[in-house]
């Protein structure tokens with residue numbers, strides 16, 4: 001089961017994934033920490049909570065490669081049920097970046113948002129200086145809609161965020 005494009009698959013996380021996820025995060029902490037606040041003081045309890053969906057408003061998935069190895073994670077969160085949109089996020093372990101996995105995951109997850117959650121749009125909020133993630137948004141077919149000032153709390157301050165959206169017609 002899961003969502004697949006023939007190369008990667010998104011599947012729901014299970015508790016047995018904890019060691020692989022922890023290894024992926026620890027080995028990528030330098031690259032994750034600037035953009036994923038939870039990675040700064042990483043502990044496995046947080047990942048276990050994410051696996052168990054204890055964080056509430058998130059439809060999270062692990063991303064597995066053709067060998068079924070976990071290469072990252074992604075999810076839809078911050079569902080706005082009044083206007084039918086949600087936020088889309090992702091990370092890829094550093095040793096597996098550059099393979100197009102985040103772009104594939106974004107397209108699969110957006111399609112899932114439209115089909116399963118009946119969303120009208122998904123949003124990607126990306127720190128303006130996160131060039132790799134902005135490239136993922138562009139390659140995924142997202143449209144750049146502007147810069148939201150001081151929209152993301154990152155590190156000790158607040159970063160301007162580039163807002164991208166994907167709507168069903170984009171896929």
Ligand SMILES: CC(C)(COP(=O)(O)OP(=O)(O)OC[C@H]1O[C@@H](n2cnc3c(N)ncnc32)[C@H](O)[C@@H]1OP(=O)(O)O)[C@@H](O)C(=O)NCCC(=O)NCCS
Pocket residue numbers: 031032035036090091092093096097098099100101102103104125126127130131132133135136139
């Ligand atoms: C951003 C991230 C998810 C990208 O994952 P990935 O699987 O390598 O992404 P893809 O392979 O699908 O695409 C990456 C694109 O960014 C480009 N890229 C990578 N580093 C770059 C950089 N420093 N500057 C500009 N482009 C860059 C790649 O060349 C590729 O584009 P191309 O195929 O046109 O050459 C990964 O680097 C990551 O997890 N970063 C830390 C966490 C993070 O920032 N998450 C997103 C928060 S909004």
